[in-house]
Amino acid sequence: MPELPEVESFKRYIEKTSLHKKIERVEINSPQQLQNIEVGYLKEKIEKQTFQYAERSGKYLFLHLDNNFWLVLHFGMTGRPKYFSDNKELAYYDRINFHFEDRSKLTFEDPRKFGKIYLTSNMEDFIKEKRLGPDALHIGLEEFKLLFSKKRGSSKSALMNQHVIAGIGNIYSDEILYHAGVHPKTPFYMLSENKISEIFNIMKNVLNVALDMQLQNKGLPNSYIIPHRKKKGKCPNSDTELKTVKISGRTSYYCPDCQKEVF
């Protein structure tokens, strides 16, 4: 579920609630979500530490510890952080729980357990190992053009490919291509340089608007395709019924009138 705007809002949420508190205990209810670490080793590195600050790259969230290790969170499809300042009981889906000294806690809620937790001593190395492309909010136009202009696969799968650009998933790639008027199967190499620049601007705008809405706890504007992303959903511009097509195994929604295949 969470793509760049959601993960960025998770980052702000954790910054607001969970920094500089001594972690008394880590409770791991779902050890298979730990990636390169044993439970005991994680406890050893995390307990009695504090989260000093947070960074984000694509859909990964990095929490810096006093001992200079980083706890790395990836939220998969259903993961999200939740903070409790009171003594509210943890719930069934709270897979990994950080109990702070002041009795508050931060939990990694994740019904489907696709979320992943890593520990690394070096954030840059981690990003290199994952072969993550530049972050979609930080990339500049020239680099964007360089990366995309020769891409021969579908525009949709290029935008979703974390090795090319990091942070965009199934939902926001649909939104970006919708505003660009580009069919999700159209490859980038067939688009003009102007069109690619336009997609760049749209990408930034969509991600920023989505982040704003996340932070305000509001849905996206009705003129976006995401709110209409369901069976029988209609294009907010042309009122045409949206169509779906499978690309890289994921369902894409698009408007057959506003997004023509350029072949």
Next chain:
DNA sequence: CGTGGCTCCTGGCGGC
């Protein structure tokens, strides 16, 4: 390079 299929999980929904 690029795509499609399968896998990890669990719950919600539509159809019969």
Next chain:
DNA sequence: TGCCGCCAGGAGCCAC
């Protein structure tokens, strides 16, 4: 109501 299959905003791996 009960059950079943399909679908879901991620991503790694493998075969072609």
